Amino acid sequence: MEELFRISYPVAAADYSSAGKASADIKRRLKQLGVGGDVLRRVAVASYEVELNLVIHSEGGELCLTVFPGAVQLVSSDVGPGIPDLDMAMREGYSTANEEARSLGFGAGMGLPNMKRNSDEFDIKSKVGTGTTITMRFNLSA
């Protein structure tokens, strides 16, 4: 499918003061493109969760929004540390968030499950020492 628009946002590790800025911009742009309703709601939730995951768990990475004629795609890729046990990580309520993140109210262990629930296609690949890539697609209803 021909890609029509792409923009990426660098996300720094542990930068809580900027957390949420990328997802806010993603929402704004989708609204300008005329993407609304249920899809926008789901992208909003998933993009916020994935951005926060980069801030809380990664050593830095980027979030990339691509818009196709029939779908919205979000790809988050980071440079580490990687997830040792993906099955465990996908479980509701399981979290490895540190004290700092927990003191800010994060770490409920709902991030990945929420991303999966809100996207139409969800894929996660991770290698310890290399990094994690999450790809989510949201279909635009015609």
Next chain:
Amino acid sequence: MQEKRRYHSVRLDKDRCKGCTNCLTHCPTAAIRVRGGRAHILDNLCIDCGECIRICEYHAKVAFTDVMANIKAYKYAIVLPAPSLYGQFRDMARPEYVLEALKRVGFDEVFEVARGADIVTRAIREKLREPNQPRPLISSACPTVVRLIQVRFPELIDHIVDIRQPMEVAASVARAEFCKKHHCSPSDVGCFFVTPCPAKMTAIRTPIGQKKSELDGAISMMELYGQLLPHINEMLNDPDFVPATGYGVAWATSNGEANAVCPDNSLSVDGISNVIRVLEEVENDKLSDLIYLEGNACIGGCVGGPLTFENSYVAKNTIRKMVRHMSPEHPDTAVPSSMLNKYPTKNDLPIEPNTAEKLDDNIVEAMRKMKQMNEIIQRLPGYDCGSCGSPTCAAFAEDIVRGYCTEMDCVHLLREKLKVMAEEMVELAQSRRE
């Protein structure tokens, strides 16, 4: 396609506008542009919050409201004061002093909007008992917040409670009771709201969620304040008068509504930028444990409205003290359930999203424009100085792709361009001499 101009209470006084950028950068929906040496309000984006009225040093932003003479158009005139009016008078002990003063300046009858708030409180509480409500339900009382949701958070429209504003419910009751008592026709009676803000005036002229407002106009609190002052000395003496509860009066201040409607699990936010931040959280599904959200565009709630006279903190304190001495009865018992069936409390129209932020109706074309916008932004300095007349460099890029201006409207780009041209001229002159 020519869209019909929307009515707005907030307008520009062209002669007073200096074309500065104060209002430009303070508008929460980026609805102002400075073109041709003066400000212009984009009427499809303006939500009548009145922030520009507060910020303009030259008083070039004004709110259009009804003048007192307009009440003469009706055989009888009922005045419906917002409870924030009570807070305008220092050490005001009871609403009845203000209500009597209102009658003395020329109104035939007075009906408290706080009583409308009592009825609305009950109606919302009934609504909260229905199953499968979105969480949180968002208050519909502040028309600026409702318009903000239409423009910037259209997917949250389903969260807005479909109950009318207190002033609307109050006007229905007031008119019906007056006509019954005085055996007159509803069209003989004009209902006028005493307003703390331009947004309510706009909501009367172009209602949201209602085909037609129950009110006939609104008079600015600021205008009425001076006229009422000399008459604040006696209490209303009317055997038929039914006072509002303290809960209804407390709607004048932030948290008053949330405390009446859902004290156990609600949140109240005041100030338009704070409301935007909290709505972002609702959008991210981070507040779905909340039952009710009260948002007020003005800091402190309606007592902080742009058309109020008294310092909002002082007014808030006046209301707080007044409420402490009022009946502690909750609207649940103070408002008879017959009221809810007898008068309309629900919206009769759906609330529609405002698509003014959309770049194009065609998504492919919209994406082409967005790509172009991004390329333009790369070339802009990113100072967000407003000299071009758009509030930010990003808004400027958007204005260019929408065809409202060109890149050379940016003074920084123009300077660069002139520098290059000057250098070329020098080179050309030198080459001619050789």
